[in-house]
Amino acid sequence: MEKPLTQHIVPGRPPLSLKEYEQVGGYQSVRKVLKEMTPAEVQTLVKDSNLRGRGGAGFNTGLKWSFVPMGDDVPRPKYLVANADEMEPGTFKDRLLLEGNPHQLIEGMIVASYAIQADISYVFLRFAYKLAAQEITKAINEAYEAGYLGKNILGSGYSLEMHLHTGVGRYMCGEETALLNALEGKRANPRAKPPFPQVSGLYGKPTIVNNVETLCCLPHIVNNGAEWFKGLSRNKSEDAGTKLYGVSGKVNKPGCWELPMGVTVRELLEEYAGGMKNGYKFRGALPGGASTDFLVEEHLDVKMDYNSVAAVGSRMGTGTMIVLDDQTCPVGFVQNLQHFFAQESCGFCTPCREGLPWVEKVLGSIDNGTGKQTDLNILDFHTKYLGPGNTFCALAPGAMEPLQSALKYFREDFERHIHEQRCPWRS
Amino acid sequence: MLTQEEIHQIEHEISLVPSKKAACIEALKVVQQHRGWVSDEDLKDTAVLLDMSPDELDSVATFYNLIFRRQVGRNVILLCDSISCWVMGYEGLREHLMQKLSIKYGETTPDGRFTLLPNVCLGTCDCAPALMVGNDLYQNVTPEQLDDILSKYN
Ligand SMILES: Cc1cc2nc3c(=O)[nH]c(=O)nc-3n(C[C@H](O)[C@H](O)[C@H](O)COP(=O)(O)O)c2cc1C
Numbered sequence A: 001m002e003k004p005l006t007q008h009i010v011p012g013r014p015p016l017s018l019k020e021y022e023q024v025g026g027y028q029s030v031r032k033v034l035k036e037m038t039p040a041e042v043q044t045l046v047k048d049s050n051l052r053g054r055g056g057a058g059f060n061t062g063l064k065w066s067f068v069p070m071g072d073d074v075p076r077p078k079y080l081v082a083n084a085d086e087m088e089p090g091t092f093k094d095r096l097l098l099e100g101n102p103h104q105l106i107e108g109m110i111v112a113s114y115a116i117q118a119d120i121s122y123v124f125l126r127f128a129y130k131l132a133a134q135e136i137t138k139a140i141n142e143a144y145e146a147g148y149l150g151k152n153i154l155g156s157g158y159s160l161e162m163h164l165h166t167g168v169g170r171y172m173c174g175e176e177t178a179l180l181n182a183l184e185g186k187r188a189n190p191r192a193k194p195p196f197p198q199v200s201g202l203y204g205k206p207t208i209v210n211n212v213e214t215l216c217c218l219p220h221i222v223n224n225g226a227e228w229f230k231g232l233s234r235n236k237s238e239d240a241g242t243k244l245y246g247v248s249g250k251v252n253k254p255g256c257w258e259l260p261m262g263v264t265v266r267e268l269l270e271e272y273a274g275g276m277k278n279g280y281k282f283r284g285a286l287p288g289g290a291s292t293d294f295l296v297e298e299h300l301d302v303k304m305d306y307n308s309v310a311a312v313g314s315r316m317g318t319g320t321m322i323v324l325d326d327q328t329c330p331v332g333f334v335q336n337l338q339h340f341f342a343q344e345s346c347g348f349c350t351p352c353r354e355g356l357p358w359v360e361k362v363l364g365s366i367d368n369g370t371g372k373q374t375d376l377n378i379l380d381f382h383t384k385y386l387g388p389g390n391t392f393c394a395l396a397p398g399a400m401e402p403l404q405s406a407l408k409y410f411r412e413d414f415e416r417h418i419h420e421q422r423c424p425w426r427s
Numbered sequence B: 001m002l003t004q005e006e007i008h009q010i011e012h013e014i015s016l017v018p019s020k021k022a023a024c025i026e027a028l029k030v031v032q033q034h035r036g037w038v039s040d041e042d043l044k045d046t047a048v049l050l051d052m053s054p055d056e057l058d059s060v061a062t063f064y065n066l067i068f069r070r071q072v073g074r075n076v077i078l079l080c081d082s083i084s085c086w087v088m089g090y091e092g093l094r095e096h097l098m099q100k101l102s103i104k105y106g107e108t109t110p111d112g113r114f115t116l117l118p119n120v121c122l123g124t125c126d127c128a129p130a131l132m133v134g135n136d137l138y139q140n141v142t143p144e145q146l147d148d149i150l151s152k153y154n
């Protein structure tokens, strides 16, 4: 089984130095694009590979790039930003790539920057990833010294700057337009779209924001081709490549693994995560972080790819699954999530700022045994009014995904709390 | 009053971006790095360097939860309270820490040694529950281990 993204990552060992990375073929894709390909050809290659954004939304990466104005008469500088904010609860995949092989990310960023002819690039890294910050700083310095960054890279005439920016906390910084505000030294409120960042992004200039894992796929696509990348997925998945999948919760071997796109939920849970811990039963899982709808037992054979998970009413999101077991209270589970979203709401629009704390409070009273039957109506109401189209960004609709699906699949548990006036899991 | 070194570092940050304001988060980081937190007085001095009003700078400072606008202890404990750590029982760690240190969230021990704060997902969910003390990450933490962990910090 091919594992292009993690083949050189050995947990517990420091990442490859630039020299070691070059010895295993590192930076070949930079040489190839700079010497043999036009930016348009790189864009087409990536579009054809069907690489979809690994940050959660799954938008075709090459297509996203194609909206960046190209040619001599365009606003400059253009920017590329690696989104390394990873704060979606339950998500721990980019950390592995950042700590494990920073040169792979830098290589991918150079390829992406060349494809859109960016002049300046940033890694936007969350505060908590201290080790990653050290490794990336070291790797960027090495890449400058070796001439992969800076002026006239490898004599090609193409120049690129790269900087590391570390954040100061706030989930909203991961939303791409809020991230740009944070980079500009503002509050991380999102921006209205359109204009899209591709046209008017950082400091009003054309900008692409891509997830770390997305960028790490690029060197391998350039080296091995679009057909190879498509061939990596399995089970007749419509999606291409490998994916970093994770499982956390009461399973025997929680972890993060690079696997062919299209493995099933069951394979992930049973083969890779080693099944449920002794004495615990599976009740459901959020397939890709806190802002995705629950999957339950009937979905165990669903393929973990964008279209298949969407077809059963959820989203693949970040591909890192959080498991709900039979000894954990579903109401408490959802309340923990809503506490997170209410706290992290940027406060810019009313439904989200006012609605999420209300949802959290209602869940709190159901959980502590003081809930009323009408509280369920309040929750149902919110899942509609905080849904897509009613708020300024995707935070609130994302928050409603686990809530609406919990109300659907675990409604009896909510009702039991209300009828028995207690949490059956706690007392 | 900001020190020469702080002013120098802030001016360096300003030189890297298109406008003075754009360096404001970096400037707050500089101050916090030297002093552990950002006092009202430091905020005002920093705002002058950035051509911002103190309120404007404070609106940015208070948005981000890891810019401290109140004094914190020498070691800040960030306890992950997000979903995977909740499932894996972080609440036991919380109770233990609060009892052992006799403080609640947001408080500092009287000797100024520790401040306890809840934090969103630390991105190490396969090793839950997790916490950070200063720059150090601890994974798969049990309440029994907490005393040992805390003893490493002065
Ligand atoms: C509230 C919120 C938080 C987000 N956090 C992240 C994040 O931490 N990392 C990330 O890559 N994308 C995050 N996203 C998605 C980004 O907005 C954006 O779609 C993504 O970085 C694009 O990269 P991709 O096309 O390579 O997936 C977030 C979105 C929202 C609405």
Ligand code: SF4
Residues within 6 Å of the ligand: A172, A190, A344, A345, A346, A347, A348, A349, A350, A352, A353, A391, A392, A393, A394, A395, A396
């Ligand atoms: S939906 Fe929430 S996070 Fe998004 S802009 Fe509105 S208040 Fe801010």
